[in-house]
Amino acid sequence: MSTSISELIAEKIDAMPASERRAAQTLIANYPLIGLRTVAEFSGQAGVSSPTILRFVSRLGFQSYPEFQSALQEELAAQVQSPWNRTATIQRPKDGATFPLMEAAIENIRETFQHLSAQQLDDVTDAISRNRSRFYLLGGRFTDPIATYMAAHLKIVRPGVTHLAGQESQWRDQLIDMGKKDVLLVFDIRRYQDSLLRFAEKAQARGVEIVLVTDQWLSPIARFARHVIAGRTAVPSPWDSSAALFLIAETLIAEVTRKLEQSSADRIRDLEQLRDN
Amino acid sequence: MSTSISELIAEKIDAMPASERRAAQTLIANYPLIGLRTVAEFSGQAGVSSPTILRFVSRLGFQSYPEFQSALQEELAAQVQSPWNRTATIQRPKDGATFPLMEAAIENIRETFQHLSAQQLDDVTDAISRNRSRFYLLGGRFTDPIATYMAAHLKIVRPGVTHLAGQESQWRDQLIDMGKKDVLLVFDIRRYQDSLLRFAEKAQARGVEIVLVTDQWLSPIARFARHVIAGRTAVPSPWDSSAALFLIAETLIAEVTRKLEQSSADRIRDLEQLRDN
DNA sequence: CATAAAATGTAACGTAAAGTACAGTTTGCC
């Protein structure tokens, strides 16, 4: 009883044939609910046949499916009774090592949001939600994917979203269309990129409202920005973590979507229609 | 669905006849384990007959015993899987001081890494660290930025990294150079994209080792993948959150960098030199 | 490429479990 079922699976998964491994992965991904349902439901979810599920269960060392379910239930019931020791017992498998990078990233996220006021968030999302203005996104070497991610979502909920990608000279040409009513969101973390700074300066000169998402040491772009959101990025790794910035992006996306709920509903329906054709 | 089963019982227990009340008390005392077992076991433990258990269950408003069990299971799984809806729904009065999306995302991250074994991580990073083979990255509509992010880092630490971007037809042409020793990492979450599935199938046919990073419902690509990493994506937002996937990417990056430390040191120095010129 | 071995799914089976009819028992009321 000392080894949990998830440990058991991790231990044996390499010795399993493909379909059984698929069953294992499905169970881990939906742990433990799917294992409490019937063989048929389990097999359906995993996309394999019932006998495969039974073979999988028997490979784990159980005599029958009900026996396997009982084990799951007991494990589950034990967790519910004492929530605090579930972290201790289950979260650390035998190697004892949890993931330091993950722990650090979570700390960063918490810290980041603690310093983010609801007011600030509201101001920023208001700016991004102004349908009449254009909204530009720009990122640096490692943060540009986050800008892309944000653009992919916001393009769906509102018009006039432009992700400034590619060569620096290409963005520069966009400046001509940018004006007082427009908004520019820049991601910039160490090592801060001169190209972004130059662009931000010119944009600000044209009256563009700049939102900066940066690290805790603040990009020099802060000088030109109307709003600054600072996230923590330090983790025990050769690289910085952009996870906190990523979550800021997701938060902005969610909030803007909420604010534009009515106006975007039609838009989204139209998009779906276009895609179906 | 808002009222839990124990609440339901507390509400109706006064209107129950003696035997059914005994059933109720037994369930509360052994909550919820006994309710997950068979009617016979339940009735035995409570010292009443099976029909009494069934009447008790039907009085709670369930159409059948299995339906009652499903409700119990979901309740239980919800507690274990995502404490965020406890935190968010119960603990918060009405002032939006904290950020529910963030809390949910953190829970997702924790949950995701809890189901990720060190062994699995090791296998995957080993595959990605094989310098002699080529390493391909591919993402879907919203996950492609994560692939980009990962590529941006890995291109620095090892040669032969290709991010399959742009048109589907462009990736397809890359297939010709992909073979048994190569590795393909695919990000695919709901709604799963046919184009990715098709590509993965062809790649697997050519003997490529596929790593899939997906959501908890598992992309159909799991069928072709040698390694599957499932991340949680559900958050209280109109959009799914890819934060957990993002952190998986960062973890892979960090680990691969560590494994290639020696061979990449020279490479990084050379790169820096190139940039300075 | 041929052959054997392993893996996987289909379909049929037996059984355990849920569900039900009904008779026996208890409880409450006049």
Added chain:
DNA sequence: GGCAAACTGTACTTTACGTTACATTTTATG
């Protein structure tokens, strides 16, 4: 204390679930 109503258990029926045998497909090997 007699009667009716509600409650409860016994015994039986029915459903659906786990299980198994076997045929087909896939993979490994010389």
